Amino acid sequence: MGLYEISIFLVTMYSLGVVLLIAVMRYFFVNSLMHELHWLLIVSYFCYWLAAVLMCVHWSRYLLDGTGNPGCEIFGRCFEVVGYLIFINSLLLIARGWTITTSKLSRKTENMFFTCVLVCIYVGLFFSDTLRDPADSTYLYDSWAGYLFIAMNLFLMITFLLLIRRTYIFEKRVIKRNFYRRFAFVYTLWFLQVPILVIISRSIPHYYRSKTLYGTERCFQLLAFMLIPMLQKPKNSFEVYSASDNYDARIPSVARQLRVQPMAIELPQSQVSGSLPGAPPPVNRNMTTNIEEANRRIVNLQQQLQQENISARNNDAPTTSRGEGIIES
Numbered sequence: 001m002g003l004y005e006i007s008i009f010l011v012t013m014y015s016l017g018v019v020l021l022i023a024v025m026r027y028f029f030v031n032s033l034m035h036e037l038h039w040l041l042i043v044s045y046f047c048y049w050l051a052a053v054l055m056c057v058h059w060s061r062y063l064l065d066g067t068g069n070p071g072c073e074i075f076g077r078c079f080e081v082v083g084y085l086i087f088i089n090s091l092l093l094i095a096r097g098w099t100i101t102t103s104k105l106s107r108k109t110e111n112m113f114f115t116c117v118l119v120c121i122y123v124g125l126f127f128s129d130t131l132r133d134p135a136d137s138t139y140l141y142d143s144w145a146g147y148l149f150i151a152m153n154l155f156l157m158i159t160f161l162l163l164i165r166r167t168y169i170f171e172k173r174v175i176k177r178n179f180y181r182r183f184a185f186v187y188t189l190w191f192l193q194v195p196i197l198v199i200i201s202r203s204i205p206h207y208y209r210s211k212t213l214y215g216t217e218r219c220f221q222l223l224a225f226m227l228i229p230m231l232q233k234p235k236n237s238f239e240v241y242s243a244s245d246n247y248d249a250r251i252p253s254v255a256r257q258l259r260v261q262p263m264a265i266e267l268p269q270s271q272v273s274g275s276l277p278g279a280p281p282p283v284n285r286n287m288t289t290n291i292e293e294a295n296r297r298i299v300n301l302q303q304q305l306q307q308e309n310i311s312a313r314n315n316d317a318p319t320t321s322r323g324e325g326i327i328e329s
Contacts, residue, residue: 041225058070114159
């Protein structure tokens with residue numbers, strides 16, 4: 001299978017995915033579960049779909065004249081980069097718990113910094129691929145920009161796991177915790193797929209390496225889009241995506257969440273330096289009384305008091321009736 005056939009397959013699968021996307025959007029609109037985060041994922045999906053269409057046009061032209069359509073190729077890569085950047089930011093926002101656990105977003109500058117670094121790396125990848133000799137069969141990730149992109153991808157994976165761990169500790173609802181656990185497992189594999197594929201590609205002949213990784217990477221990306229609605233059961237969608245019970249506060253760091261601050265309690269003077277005149281005696285801090293024995297004594301005392309009250313009422317009843325008889329006579 002060549003690049004043109006792979007492009008046709010991707011366009012077909014992305015087009016079929018639009019049907020699933022419309023069904024999910026309709027369900028979310030009916031139940032008022034649509035957030036800004038979902039719109040980001042939708043925009044990313046359509047960027048990848050448009051990139052697949054443009055690359056399909058480029059490779060179809062390439063079959064005819066051997067040069068292809070440079071405009072479609074450049075715009076296809078640009079849309080793919082935009083879709084990737086939006087998708088990465090969406091994953092980091094979910095890991096921060098935005099719109100799922102909390103309605104306030106913390107450390108917005110971090111996402112902006114990661115986005116700028118990724119844009120610079122992609123620009124380096126583009127020029128590295130554009131300026132090389134057309135007869136060179138070296139794959140894109142064999143360049144310095146490719147190695148830098150793999151290192152940045154691993155760094156983003158570590159950041160993603162640290163953020164989702166912080167949100168997981170902060171979240172106390174079981175359904176949302178289960179969602180974060182599944183989300184972390186699935187998209188950690190998504191982050192690892194690029195370095196794993198690059199390592200596997202070393203054993204693939206140079207002629208097939210570009211086509212194999214081109215199709216495999218984009219199929220994994222399509223699968224990453226399809227898995228997001230399936231990470232929770234439909235009956236739990238409202239509990240996961242509903243913003244009505246979100247915390248109206250920024251999520252603190254893990255260290256602050258796990259920190260136990262002692263309470264400042266001022267002890268009475270009777271417990272510090274002996275008893276005051278007319279005050280209760282000081283507390284014996286070396287007391288070794290058995291708690292169960294003390295509870296049994298309290299129960300016995302309460303029963304004795306109840307019996308005394310009952311007997312006192314019985315003794316008062318004849319006296320009262322005798323007094324009433326004297327008054328009537």
